[in-house]
Amino acid sequence: MARTGRIRRRSFACAALLVALAAPQGSSQDRRVVRVLAERFTFTPSQIKVKRGTVVEFRVRSDDTSHGFHIVGSNASVIVPKRGRGDATLIFEADAAGQYTFECSKMCGAGHSFMRGSIIVEE
Numbered sequence: 001m002a003r004t005g006r007i008r009r010r011s012f013a014c015a016a017l018l019v020a021l022a023a024p025q026g027s028s029q030d031r032r033v034v035r036v037l038a039e040r041f042t043f044t045p046s047q048i049k050v051k052r053g054t055v056v057e058f059r060v061r062s063d064d065t066s067h068g069f070h071i072v073g074s075n076a077s078v079i080v081p082k083r084g085r086g087d088a089t090l091i092f093e094a095d096a097a098g099q100y101t102f103e104c105s106k107m108c109g110a111g112h113s114f115m116r117g118s119i120i121v122e123e
């Protein structure tokens with residue numbers, strides 16, 4: 001008897017869990033995966049709040065052309081491949097409370113310089 005199976009989407013929750021399990025034992029740091037969608041000329045979400053001490057793993061995906069993802073004031077910068085070519089990963093250690101700006105670092109069109117967002121690190 002044939003049974004119709006459902007096609008399962010790859011489980012993102014599962015991937016996040018593996019990352020959490022991979023964190024060093026005894027580490028007091030929280031690790032969080034934040035998925036960001038880049039498209040002309042916005043990042044979604046554009047505001048991310050985390051607790052101080054969190055290690056944030058950004059996974060940035062484009063919905064159109066290639067973009068950049070750069071945290072202002074740091075060396076942290078990655079190229080986000082164009083749509084369908086996968087994610088770019090960037091690790092941000094939120095060691096100090098405050099507000100950080102991230103921006104597109106690859107010229108992507110007329111609104112490129114408006115393509116930014118913020119990370120708020122709370123005590």
Ligand SMILES: [Cu+2]
Pocket residue numbers: 067068104105106107108109112113115
């Ligand atoms: Cu850009």
